[in-house]
Amino acid sequence: xxxxxxxxxxxxxxxxxxxxxxxxxxxxxxxxxxxxxxxxxxxxxxxxxxxxxxxxxxxxxxxxxxxxxxxxxxxxxxxxxxxxxxxxxxxxxxxxxxxxxxxxxxxxxxxxx
Amino acid sequence: xxxxxxxxxxxxxxxxxxxxxxxxxxxxxxxxxxxxxxxxxxxxxxxxxxxxxxxxxxxxxxxxxxxxxxxxxxxxxxxxxxxxxxxxxxxxxxxxxxxxxxxxxxxxxxxx
Numbered sequence: 001x002x003x004x005x006x007x008x009x010x011x012x013x014x015x016x017x018x019x020x021x022x023x024x025x026x027x028x029x030x031x032x033x034x035x036x037x038x039x040x041x042x043x044x045x046x047x048x049x050x051x052x053x054x055x056x057x058x059x060x061x062x063x064x065x066x067x068x069x070x071x072x073x074x075x076x077x078x079x080x081x082x083x084x085x086x087x088x089x090x091x092x093x094x095x096x097x098x099x100x101x102x103x104x105x106x107x108x109x110x111x112x113x
Numbered sequence: 114x115x116x117x118x119x120x121x122x123x124x125x126x127x128x129x130x131x132x133x134x135x136x137x138x139x140x141x142x143x144x145x146x147x148x149x150x151x152x153x154x155x156x157x158x159x160x161x162x163x164x165x166x167x168x169x170x171x172x173x174x175x176x177x178x179x180x181x182x183x184x185x186x187x188x189x190x191x192x193x194x195x196x197x198x199x200x201x202x203x204x205x206x207x208x209x210x211x212x213x214x215x216x217x218x219x220x221x222x223x224x225x
Contacts, residue, residue, distance in 0.1 A: 006155075034213065043117075043204055043216040044156065089155055098211040100146060100158030100169060 002027040004092050006104025014112050019080055021107045023090035024072040032093040033066060033073045034101065037086045044089060048075070051096070077109075085111045115140065117207050117217035118187075125223045132192040132199070134220045138207030145188040146206040146214060147173075147180060156204060162188060195224045 003026040013019045025033075031052040036044035050057045050064045050073065057064050061080075066073040077084055087108050091101040118137040126132050138145050143164050148156040158172040162182035173180065177195075182188040192199055202221050206214040 036216070043119075043218045046213055046215060049213060096211050097208065097213060098144065100161050100172060101148075101156075101214065102158065103148075103155035105155045 002030060002092055002094065002102040004090060004102050004104040006090050006107060008107060009105065010108045010110070012110040012112055013080055015080055015082060017080055019075075019077045019084070019109055021075045021088055021090070021109070022072060023074070023092075023104050024070075025092040025102075026071070027092070027094060028068075028071065029094045030071075030092040032095070032097040033064070034091050034093075034097070035064060035075050036089045036091065038089065038106075039086045047088075049097075080109075080111050082111050082113060085109060117205055117215055119205050119217040119220050121220060122218060123221050123223070125225060126195050127225055128196060129194050132195050132222055134190040134192075134203050134205075134222070136188040136190070136205030136207075136217060138188070138205075139215055142207035142209050142215075144208045144210070145182050146208075147188075147190050148204045148206065148216075150202045150204060150219075152201075159190075192222075195222075197224050200224045 006023045034049035037047045038044045061078045063076040087106045089106045090104045145162045147159040150156045160173045160180045161169040177193045179191045202219045204219045206216045208214045
């Protein structure tokens, strides 16, 4: 089955700097890659996703890149703000999202004021 | 425009009791997924259901766990004879056909 590795487990950046979180996946059939943000005591919130027919997608301060050859994808957050502090999860799916997602173990992002 | 609703938000059960977790999907969504999250870990897929059908239960333990999504009413995840190892946060997600999954706030189950 699919296996998703996520790094780093903890990331501390100064407010205003950029943050990058990286994930690799094992199943070359995976074709959908969402990113979720989870705040303490809450459910995961979808922040951006990318499908395998594109290499990059951007939404304001957030961007995701996908390298299908290397089987890795990354989340980029620019101009970080205190409210960006949370745990971020990457995930992969072979069914375009219409199946169970396989999640990474998460990255605790800390924005230092 | 309500999102995914889960109840109860917190559930305490003694070992050997039954736990019933409910999930109401986003209005118009016909796909429901259940995930389990252990402390300091990612989410693990358990089961995927469409109305009245289990599509994929490959992540659900074979014993004591069952799920349903009836024609009317919420999806139910049922855990019989709970053990301490069942203590976790259980999340439900819903989606429209082949679309993004949106998560509910979760049910935090504690087994004493």
